[in-house]
Structures are given as C-alpha cells and as structure tokens.
Amino acid sequence: MVPRTRHDRLADVRAALSTVLDPELDEPITDLGFVRSVALGEQDDLEVHLRLPTSFCSPNFAYLMASDAKDALVAVPWTRKVVVALDDHHDSDKINAGLAADAGYRGTFGSEADRDLEDLRATFRRKAHTAAAERCVTALLRREPDRDLESVGDVVLGDLEPGDRLDALVRRRRDLGLPVRPDAPVLVDHLGRQPDDVPMALRRARSTRISIDGNAHFCRGLLRTRYPGSEDDQVHRADGAEPADESYDPTFIPLTSLRKDLHR
C-alpha cells in the first residue's frame, strides 16, 4: 500500500531508519543525529546521507549502520531506488561504492574481511543486555536499599518496576533468545546462566553500563562539535546525562531531582 502523501512517506523513511541501531551505543541512529539528510524524489527515489562523530569511527560499525539503513529502506514497500551514503569518513569511498553495488561486507572490504560481522554484532548485543539488566537491578536496589546483595541473584523479571528500563531489558533479552517470563531470573549472562558471585557480576555489569553511557554521550558531543546544529536532531539520553547537557537539551532533568537520600 502506497502512503497517501509525501509527508506519510517521509514518516515511513524516518520509522525505517529508527530501526537501525548503532551497535556499540545501542541506540537508533535517528536519536544519535547520525542521519544527515533525506531526499525523496518525485519518482519515490530516495537518497539518505549519514554522518558520524569522527572520520575515524570504526569502519566496520560505520558499514554496519549504513548497510542496515539501506536494508531497512529497501524493505519499505513503496521505495524504488534507494541510495545510502556515508559522508566524511575515512572509508566513505569504499563503503559508498560497496553500498551502491550491494556488494555486502566482504565485497566491500575485500581482503580486510575474514568472515562476516555477526560475531561483532553478538558481542555488542551481549554488552547491551548486560547494561540493561544492571540498570534495572540498580533501580531495584535504590528502591529497596536494605535488600541483601546476594539476593539480587534471585530477582526475576516480575520483581522489576514496569517502565522504559524494563521494556529495554525485555527487548535485549528477546535479541539474545532469553526467556521473558515473569519468573525468569534477571541477572544472567547471554546464555541465561546465573553468576556464582553475584556482587562481582553486578560490579562488572556496572562497568559495562558506565562504558556504554560514557561512549554514547562522548559520541553525541563529538557529533555536535563536528556538525554544528546536529544537536537539533539528537534525542536526549537520560542514562549518563550530566548538568553540562542542559545547554543543548531543553528536556534535560537535573540528576539531583532523581537522587535517593544520601547516606555517607
């Protein structure tokens, strides 16, 4: 079914692009401001340009996002010719030629490619799940400060507060093929195994979460520096937000209003 209006078709494009994640940051490229332009011609031919925070962002991730974007746009029923181009990257020529020819990852990178990028995707899906689980468990610990740490290992999905954090965790669990029943334990690895040492597992998960949040904000900041005005295209990320973010984020909520009472 062809959408009635140009406005509807552009909304379709946006929706398709919002399904593309930066695997490392675990966020849609639309929220990150990585979509530079969308041009929809009279004949429904489409040209989309992407941009990244630096010219030296990892070429494999750059390729993944660009090829995922093309796949998502080609899958929209009414699109005809789809061009996706990555701007201002050290491998732009290589990646854009590969995309235009639908050469695939190995066809694009030739001798630099060994197999495919599925293992790389899997690594970051696992990290995303670890961080999502940590956010949920930490929120639970904040609500129940007297809870014994060891018992965190027994927390199940049904114990968690409904909301964005839980939704995010359920999505990540589905990505990994983990059960999403209310009685499924939360603190598990990508194979569903529960840790022997619960505090250590939580501590490691916290490092993962800190790393992802830190990278996500740094990448956002570098994009804003590199492409002035791109802040208008970025969607606020609450996880890891700091007061400095207020200057370019009208929706910013200071952390102080979210804190629990302090005991030190």
Added chain:
Amino acid sequence: MYTKDGESYFIVDAHIALWDARPENIKNIHGQQFIDCFYDYHRNLSPESEVWTKEDYLYQGGDRLMKDLFEDGYVDHAVFQPAHLGEFYHSGFGQTDEASALAAAHPDKLTYNHNWDPRNGEAGLDQLRADAERFGLKGVKLYTAEWHGDSRGWRLDDPWSYRYLELCRELGITNIHIHKGPTIRPLDRDAFDVADVDHVATDFTDLNFVVEHCGLPRLEDFCWIATQEPNVHAGLAVAMPFIHTRPRYFAQIVGELLYWIGEDRIQFSSDYALWTPRWLVESFVDFQIPEDMSEYAPISTAQKKKILGLNAAAMYDVEVPTELRLPEADETATGPRQPEAADLAAV
C-alpha cells in the same frame, strides 16, 4: 610541582607529543582528517578559556611545549609517546628529530619514547636496536591502528609482535605504551578489543603494559584484564579532560580504576597538545567523587599524588624529592581493591 592548600604534588605528564600537522607535512586527506578529529576532541572537551585556534593546534614547536608544560603547566617531567602515522604525514605525525633533540637537551625534564611496527619485519628489528641505542629507550609507544601499505592494523599477539617484544626485553625497554585505534585487520573484530593486551601481559610479566586512555572506549574490558594482570597499567590520556564537561563520568572512570587496579597503576597524562596540563592538574587536585556516588570511596590526597606523578616517576626512574615521596599501597596484586568502600546500591 603544584602546591595547593599546603600540599605539594610532583607532576609527571606521561603522554605528550610534539606533532606537526601543518599543511606542508600532510600527505593526503587522512592526515587532514586525523588532525581535524584531534581538534574536535580538543574543542569538545576543553573549557572555553583553553580552546586554541586551529593554527596554534597544527604545530607547537619546542619552545612553546617547554612553556606550556614546565613554565605554565606545573610539570616536573614528561614522556614523549610519538605516533608515527607515516601513511598520513610526510615526516610522520610525532616529530622524531625535534622531540628527541629536546629530550637530549633537557634530560631532567623529558624522556623520549619511540615506536615500532611489527610489519617492518627483520629490518624493523634492526631499526629498533639502533633506536634503542640512539635514544636510550626505556619505553615505546605502540599504535595498533597504524596504516601500513595495504594493512590497516595489527595485534599485539601477532607472531611478529612477539619478536619485537622479546627484543624490547633484551634491550631493557620495559615500558610498553599501547594505544588502541579504530582500524584492525580483519575488520570482523572489535578494533578496540584489549584481549591482545591480556595475552602479551601474561607472556611478558617483566614488561609494563600501559594502556593509554585506560582502554576507552572499552573501559570495562580493560578493567577486567588489568585487575588480573599486575603488569597492566592505566594511562589517563583522553580520560582526563572529561573532568570538565562530564565530571560524573570522570568520577566513574577514576572510581572504576581505583576499584579494579588500585592507586599504584594509574598515570596522569594531558596528552599534550590535545590538551595542556595546567588546567587538568588544577582540576584534578580540586576534584572529588560526588557525594551521591557512594559506590566509590572518596579519592585521597595520597592517591592524587600517585596518579599525578609518583606512579610514572617510579616506572621511569625519575628522581622525586624526598618530601614528596609516598610508599606503595599494600594492595592485592590482582582482583578488586577497596570492596568495603563499594556501596552497590548507589548510582
């Protein structure tokens, strides 16, 4: 030396450069992109008062370096960690002759580390022998994302890399500084993966492996490796300036490092000329973990002193005035530190 509130701090800047990215030294678009990327880092993370013009950023030269570090920046000793980037710049990015001459003229203030690339094979081994003699090397800076002909990266656990590390051991080059970058071969892997550091640290226990920017963007992987390998250290290059724009993230980085690897294995760096040491030293001495982050113990003055200079001074045999010295912490060689300070329920 920096003194505040009656406390004096011996400052070692463990990662500096004397680079040349002026147009006449740029070989191709990638050389331009590289310095543009650095300048964006600089503009994004510096306080407004510390932002340089692009022209100033392309090249500093020895006089300005000496002023920025030793006159204005409180630095007592600094270590050159040059990136070669021969595919991008005619005479390389880090200026070998200029920097090593400066170090030779100021041996009390400067140490010159050089670099090697295992893809240079036997000829590179001979070069390393010559370089070790010429510069009196104690350390090297390795950049695994260096482009080299058709290759765009290497791993520390490549067989040829082992040959070079064995030669380092033989030549008394004990301090191996590693910088991870974004390209690696094959591209199927995560280029920032630090697993290769784990392998070489296990196989060369008599060498120190200083992972620059403490593994960022893979802080968690770095911490996990470093907590198990007593000869793996964290360099704070690029992590330091977060102290200004993202102090909570900076607190988390330092908090994680102190927890996983302890106070004796973290080294301050300005990453000059990405940033200058003056404001970083001042900010760090004033810094404290935010009170609501009770999952981390507060940073002590002694820990700050070690991070700002004493740790790197010990690694490079830099003479520290007696009154500024501190003993090593009596900490476990492996595994987490200060677990009693961790309040996991805090955010």
